[in-house]
Amino acid sequence: MSAAAGMSGRRGRGGLVGYLGDVATLAAKDLRIEWRARDTFPAMALFVLSTMTIFHFALPSGSSDRAAQGMLWVAILFTALLGLTRTYAPEREQGMFDGLLLSPVDRSAIWLAKVLATLVFLAAVEVVALLAFWLFFAHVGGAMIAAVVLADIGLCAVGALVAAMATASRSRELILPLLLLPLSVPVVVGAVGASVDTSTGKYLAFLALYDAIFSLIAWGTFEYVVAE
Amino acid sequence: MKKLLAPLDNAVGLAVLATVLIAVGTAMTFFYAPVDVDGLNQKIFYFHVPIALTAYATFGWGAWKALVHLWKKKPGADLESYVAIHQGTIFGALTLITGSIWAKLRWGHWWLWGEKELVLFLIIFLFYCTYFMLRYSIEAGPRRANISAVYALFGVILIPISFLAIRLATNYIHPVAFTKQGPQMAGSQFATFLVCLAAMWTLAGALYRLELLGKRLDLKIRELRELVL
Numbered sequence: 257m258s259a260a261a262g263m264s265g266r267r268g269r270g271g272l273v274g275y276l277g278d279v280a281t282l283a284a285k286d287l288r289i290e291w292r293a294r295d296t297f298p299a300m301a302l303f304v305l306s307t308m309t310i311f312h313f314a315l316p317s318g319s320s321d322r323a324a325q326g327m328l329w330v331a332i333l334f335t336a337l338l339g340l341t342r343t344y345a346p347e348r349e350q351g352m353f354d355g356l357l358l359s360p361v362d363r364s365a366i367w368l369a370k371v372l373a374t375l376v377f378l379a380a381v382e383v384v385a386l387l388a389f390w391l392f393f394a395h396v397g398g399a400m401i402a403a404v405v406l407a408d409i410g411l412c413a414v415g416a417l418v419a420a421m422a423t424a425s426r427s428r429e430l431i432l433p434l435l436l437l438p439l440s441v442p443v444v445v446g447a448v449g450a451s452v453d454t455s456t457g458k459y460l461a462f463l464a465l466y467d468a469i470f471s472l473i474a475w476g477t478f479e480y481v482v483a484e
Numbered sequence: 485m486k487k488l489l490a491p492l493d494n495a496v497g498l499a500v501l502a503t504v505l506i507a508v509g510t511a512m513t514f515f516y517a518p519v520d521v522d523g524l525n526q527k528i529f530y531f532h533v534p535i536a537l538t539a540y541a542t543f544g545w546g547a548w549k550a551l552v553h554l555w556k557k558k559p560g561a562d563l564e565s566y567v568a569i570h571q572g573t574i575f576g577a578l579t580l581i582t583g584s585i586w587a588k589l590r591w592g593h594w595w596l597w598g599e600k601e602l603v604l605f606l607i608i609f610l611f612y613c614t615y616f617m618l619r620y621s622i623e624a625g626p627r628r629a630n631i632s633a634v635y636a637l638f639g640v641i642l643i644p645i646s647f648l649a650i651r652l653a654t655n656y657i658h659p660v661a662f663t664k665q666g667p668q669m670a671g672s673q674f675a676t677f678l679v680c681l682a683a684m685w686t687l688a689g690a691l692y693r694l695e696l697l698g699k700r701l702d703l704k705i706r707e708l709r710e711l712v713l
Contacts, residue, residue: 442649
């Protein structure tokens, strides 16, 4: 509640600076909650390592590095899903959502803050994931890292919106993967393409296009998802 | 009451027109359009492609109604968007089935990942199936209408993006591009195709009207029941 109280002091500070200030406050709140409770990050990190262990046994000997690279993306996608199920958990459990909606911030700022906070979690987990991948499976190249960064932006932008949809639904955790997976097919195509194909630029450009389009539409429509 | 029944006239008219057009289209498919070099199995093209185009059109219509709902706050637009997407999903299922039959007859497999249009349809179909799960797991009300509308808008963005993605994916999944270099369409074939397309669109229109009428009647009855009780 202190975050909401802190924000009401910002009333009147308009413009882009005020907007970004709101975003920073909200994102910092999420990161502070995670820092104190340490709920999500350890679970995600452990999940990605367990998944990779499973993949080691799922890939028969003689499988190429290309198969492992494809598997890496399955692991990243599922880990992101695991993190996204927790996106609005603090709000829901503490009844904070109404407070957030009542506070004088633009609704899209709430979305942007969630995207940034989720991005930080996901990036931290991916450092672990890529290190593990490099150790267990194959070489990690620059193109792969660029693909991870671009794919994360898209996944978090879409994920923060569909997670809000899932929060409104009775079957929260059940419906989130169903919402996100069809929407993430293009991300997987771009990311795997950049990891395994020779013409990486094309795939990275596609990922950037996806990020731009879906961020814009999620930013514009988030208000309708949370408003009564 | 007259106002309530007005769409029924429309639905009946559309249904009659659809029946006539489907009959004419089927007759043209088998008796007018020449047998293609691919043989008789090519005939399914006259149904498969119009059905697919109808599915896209209804998804587009659903997204348009969703936009009207979010933008103009027009009452009833949410229901219209839902009914359009419902019809689209039915036509989508038919697209997958007819496409599968075509693939089996032409290439000997029920499913070919190289068939880009079919793969695109699978993704879109999965996406729209979730629409119903989402919609029916939220309590009826303005929030459900808003969320459904936003989801429907995401659908029309996902279609071209997925199309592009599948084009890109063939580069690393199928290095040899799948080309179906059919012969140029003859005039009679194109005419048959157009009649079948018109038939499917009228059919979709009739079904859309009919379902909308039923849903509206349902709402009306529920309101009346609440007034009585």
